[in-house]
Amino acid sequence: xxxxxxxxxxxxxxxxSTVSKALNDSPLVKPTTKSRILKVAKEMGYEPNYAAQRxxxxxxxIIGLIWPTIERVVLSTLxxxxxxxxxxxxxxxxxxxxxxxxxxxTFKRFQVDGIIFFDEHIDISIESNHxxxxxxxxxxxxxxxxxxxxxxxEQAMFEAIKYLHSNLGHKxxxxxxxxxxxxxMQMEKLNGFKKAMKHFGLxxxxxxxxxxxxxxxxxxxxxxxxxxxSTERPTAIVGGSYDISGGxxxxxxxxxxxxxxxxxxxxxDNIPQMANMEIPLxxxxxxxxQLATEIVHSIIELIENxxxxxxxxxxKPELNIxxxxxxxxx
Amino acid sequence: xxxxxxxxxxxxxxxxSTVSKALNDSPLVKPTTKSRILKVAKEMGYEPNYAAQRxxxxxxxIIGLIWPTIERVVLSTLxxxxxxxxxxxxxxxxxxxxxxxxxxxTFKRFQVDGIIFFDEHIDISIESNHxxxxxxxxxxxxxxxxxxxxxxxEQAMFEAIKYLHSNLGHKxxxxxxxxxxxxxMQMEKLNGFKKAMKHFGLxxxxxxxxxxxxxxxxxxxxxxxxxxxSTERPTAIVGGSYDISGGxxxxxxxxxxxxxxxxxxxxxDNIPQMANMEIPLxxxxxxxxQLATEIVHSIIELIENxxxxxxxxxxKPELNIxxxxxxxxx
DNA sequence: TTGTATGCGTTATCAC
DNA sequence: GTGATAACGCATACAA
Numbered sequence: 001x002x003x004x005x006x007x008x009x010x011x012x013x014x015x016x017s018t019v020s021k022a023l024n025d026s027p028l029v030k031p032t033t034k035s036r037i038l039k040v041a042k043e044m045g046y047e048p049n050y051a052a053q054r055x056x057x058x059x060x061x062i063i064g065l066i067w068p069t070i071e072r073v074v075l076s077t078l079x080x081x082x083x084x085x086x087x088x089x090x091x092x093x094x095x096x097x098x099x100x101x102x103x104x105x106t107f108k109r110f111q112v113d114g115i116i117f118f119d120e121h122i123d124i125s126i127e128s129n130h131x132x133x134x135x136x137x138x139x140x141x142x143x144x145x146x147x148x149x150x151x152x153x154e155q156a157m158f159e160a161i162k163y164l165h166s167n168l169g170h171k172x173x174x175x176x177x178x179x180x181x182x183x184x185m186q187m188e189k190l191n192g193f194k195k196a197m198k199h200f201g202l203x204x205x206x207x208x209x210x211x212x213x214x215x216x217x218x219x220x221x222x223x224x225x226x227x228x229x230s231t232e233r234p235t236a237i238v239g240g241s242y243d244i245s246g247g248x249x250x251x252x253x254x255x256x257x258x259x260x261x262x263x264x265x266x267x268x269d270n271i272p273q274m275a276n277m278e279i280p281l282x283x284x285x286x287x288x289x290q291l292a293t294e295i296v297h298s299i300i301e302l303i304e305n306x307x308x309x310x311x312x313x314x315x316k317p318e319l320n321i322x323x324x325x326x327x328x329x330x
Numbered sequence: 331x332x333x334x335x336x337x338x339x340x341x342x343x344x345x346x347s348t349v350s351k352a353l354n355d356s357p358l359v360k361p362t363t364k365s366r367i368l369k370v371a372k373e374m375g376y377e378p379n380y381a382a383q384r385x386x387x388x389x390x391x392i393i394g395l396i397w398p399t400i401e402r403v404v405l406s407t408l409x410x411x412x413x414x415x416x417x418x419x420x421x422x423x424x425x426x427x428x429x430x431x432x433x434x435x436t437f438k439r440f441q442v443d444g445i446i447f448f449d450e451h452i453d454i455s456i457e458s459n460h461x462x463x464x465x466x467x468x469x470x471x472x473x474x475x476x477x478x479x480x481x482x483x484e485q486a487m488f489e490a491i492k493y494l495h496s497n498l499g500h501k502x503x504x505x506x507x508x509x510x511x512x513x514x515m516q517m518e519k520l521n522g523f524k525k526a527m528k529h530f531g532l533x534x535x536x537x538x539x540x541x542x543x544x545x546x547x548x549x550x551x552x553x554x555x556x557x558x559x560s561t562e563r564p565t566a567i568v569g570g571s572y573d574i575s576g577g578x579x580x581x582x583x584x585x586x587x588x589x590x591x592x593x594x595x596x597x598x599d600n601i602p603q604m605a606n607m608e609i610p611l612x613x614x615x616x617x618x619x620q621l622a623t624e625i626v627h628s629i630i631e632l633i634e635n636x637x638x639x640x641x642x643x644x645x646k647p648e649l650n651i652x653x654x655x656x657x658x659x660x
Numbered sequence: 661t662t663g664t665a666t667g668c669g670t671t672a673t674c675a676c
Numbered sequence: 677g678t679g680a681t682a683a684c685g686c687a688t689a690c691a692a
Binding site: 386 | 668669
């Protein structure tokens with residue numbers, strides 16, 4: 001059995017209610033006894049029992065994160081950042097990698113104070129039993145059932161094309177990404193690309209729109225290989241994700257093409273790893289730490305105030321210029 | 331406030347202990363009253379308070395998994411498999427990505443029934459407050475403080491060399507892996523390689539032993555590039571992990587070398603993704619599903635019997651022959 | 661077959 | 677400052 005405040009009380013020679021106060025840093029207990037109690041507690045390896053705390057105080061100080069697709073690098077980086085950010089607050093985080101519904105169930109049982117999830121293609125009007133729910137995903141025109149942190153993929157694409165076109169003179173720009181019809185984030189990226197091209201009066205060569213049908217390294221690799229087989233080549237490529245872009249780089253190199261001399265590449269996702277690639281990648285997207293910070297602050301605000309204003313938070317993407325883009329060759 | 335069993339009792343005109351029994355489908359309560367109570371409960375929208383349940387029943391049916399290094403593919407595949415396996419049992423799994431000690435604290439507070447962790451380079455004689463602890467790691471000669479599932483890396487290396495040498499005739503074999511002095515799994519692999527080479531009377535060219543200083547894709551890539559700069563090349567390479575091997579393949583291709591004609595490669599780690607690489611990789615290691623199954627069954631056995639026999643379980647590595655190894659050119 | 665009483669580990673409200 | 681004591685919602689041994 002684990003150690004309780006009663007055990008501590010016995011050893012420290014005080015009543016357990018005093019122990020409780022000391023543990024909660026109450027001003028009602030004398031500093032000397034307080035520190036003595038704390039010392040004993042530490043020695044005994046005391047850990048408060050969430051169930052008991054929850055039962056009386058209606059709070060667990062736990063945030064649950066649902067993450068069924070654990071094998072994607074970008075998300076794992078985000079999760080790490082969220083975890084680090086939460087560690088700076090009084091809350092802790094636990095994670096469930098089970099399917100959405102099962103995860104929700106587990107978290108309900110634990111009565112976590114709030115839940116974060118990634119809205120990839122879940123279509124849910126969720127019964128969360130009043131547990132505050134926050135999603136990182138895409139704000140829709142229609143009703144949103146819960147607050148959303150939106151990385152503003154459309155805007156990001158706009159900035160990417162603007163840079164490529166207005167600053168560097170590119171006209172023949174390709175997009176290599178996942179054309180999923182169910183993953184809203186991916187849909188937004190593709191959509192944003194098309195819109196931006198149109199905005200700058202650029203025509204989209206349809207064979208410059210390459211569906212990777214996935215988000216992994218080799219998806220990007222295969223896609224770019226196919227794209228470059230044609231003699232009609234783009235002067236710049238926008239890669240739909242970190243992993244995809246990694247594959248794109250290799251595919252380009254394999255064709256003996258130079259980056260950025262022969263071809264420029266700009267990648268979606270703004271994570272530090274971008275700088276460590278074979279060629280430091282110019283990238284676009286909301287910086288991952290900002291995203292994490294916003295997500296964490298928002299869920300806590302939601303937990304503590306029971307609402308969030310505004311309910312939808314669109315983040316501001318940033319362009320990170322590194323070494324993979326150059327002026328177009330004329 | 332939400333509805334409790336007392337509220338139900340009042341409406342249904344019974345005592346609340348009867349309600350409790352009815353809700354738990356106890357045979358001690360008459361079917362008619364049981365169904366009446368259930369009906370009332372449903373009408374009132376009763377939701378059990380898990381904190382209260384947990385407080386009294388001493389069981390959570392939750393297994394905690396500690397996983398501080400979430401960005402490695404092999405482990406995320408293992409975690410997925412473990413999660414799937416646990417889902418077949420009455421248990422659920424939650425995960426903590428915080429540093430080891432912090433995770434342990436969190437799980438203690440949750441009173442999880444058991445904890446799984448990856449023993450990468452934690453040197454712990456842990457105070458788990460009697461929560462059953464199981465590790466996936468390397469069994470040591472000295473005392474082990476808790477049960478271990480050991481993937482038997484040494485044996486795996488032996489099988490790899492045996493195949494390469496006895497079946498395919500290779501003599502000039504290189505090992506590209508992480509030579510960490512703190513990560514026991516990596517130490518075992520290197521050690522196993524050396525032992526096996528010796529066993530088969532093969533000499534180790536020291537420049538065929540390449541330290542990647544990491545476990546990522548580009549670590550393998552850089553390492554093999556360096557290795558292949560020399561004119562004295564191996565005819566076969568053993569890659570220390572899935573990610574490393576991915577990089578090795580690219581590095582080899584870049585030098586215009588054919589796999590397996592010019593050079594054979596066999597990778598450590600036995601995960602399905604191996605088949606999806608550019609070249610389906612022949613690999614060695616305990617099949618990941620077997621590993622997951624063993625881990626899950628063991629922790630549950632440990633939870634339910636309070637002990638595990640045997641305390642150390644060495645798994646049997648399997649060779650998966652795919653398309654990356656060929657007979658040595660003579 | 662049903663009801664009563666007790667305790668799980670905490671916090672919080674009182675007295676002392 | 678400190679210590680009893682009453683909740684919190686539930687399961688369960690025991691009584692009826």
